[in-house]
Amino acid sequence: MQAKPFLKEIQIKREMVPSFDAYPFHIPSIRGLSSLKFHPDVTFIIGENGSGKSTLIEAIALHMGFSTEGGSKNAQFQTHNNSSRLFNYLTSIKSFKKPNDYFFLRAESYYNLATYMENAYESEKDRDTFERQYGVRSLHECSHGESFMATLTNRLTGNGLYIFDEPEAALSPNRQMAALSLINTLVNENSQFIIATHSPILLAYPGATIYQLDDSGIKQVRYEETEHYMVTKHFLNNYTEMTRILFGD
């Protein structure tokens, strides 16, 4: 019997929702959602800005016991409270087996997480522990991308459930490819990923489930059908013409 996916499915307790006309239930992708099944290895959530990716992924993370701004499950902190109530209306189907490792990596609030970690590991001894876990002495003394990669490379130990919200935000194209390779290593070490992304590089992960959020709801799409793949490919192959069109020349 397979341990993965650790998180098999989420379901929305639709009968409990007070109104589908108010945030977050009025978002078209959430309004029609009853359940979502996850791939044992990698599930992507994609969609236009404002389509509800962060709202959905945050609710999944909160339901799993993470804090809004990310980190491991031990990182229970909050610098502000603007999470949606969606997580209160989720139930889930989980594996008979729990993962050994958990991490919620969120580009938007990564700075706050780094600050929380600096404060939580204050003494010299704690900082040694931190350095062993993250591979660097201070996340704030790295660039945004470097500290993101340090977390990916060193902190995630495998056999884990990892939820990422736009991890590419800090990463160069080369680092996105390095992240893709790390994700594959961790999948081979029995990990499951749920990732909201705009990255055509990350989305290339072979065999992943890709859910696209839009005004008509949520549907599963193939990599080559995604706007990320098609638009990027078209732009790069025709960038001179595209810039002329975009500039109205």
Ligand SMILES: Nc1ncnc2c1ncn2[C@@H]1O[C@H](COP(=O)(O)OP(=O)(O)OP(=O)(O)O)[C@@H](O)[C@H]1O
């Ligand atoms: N706290 C909030 N209160 C009210 N509306 C909100 C709140 N947070 C987000 N929204 C709205 O919900 C919608 C979905 O936002 P969300 O952040 O989930 O989008 P997204 O797909 O992650 O976008 P992006 O790609 O820009 O990060 C947007 O229209 C946004 O304006």
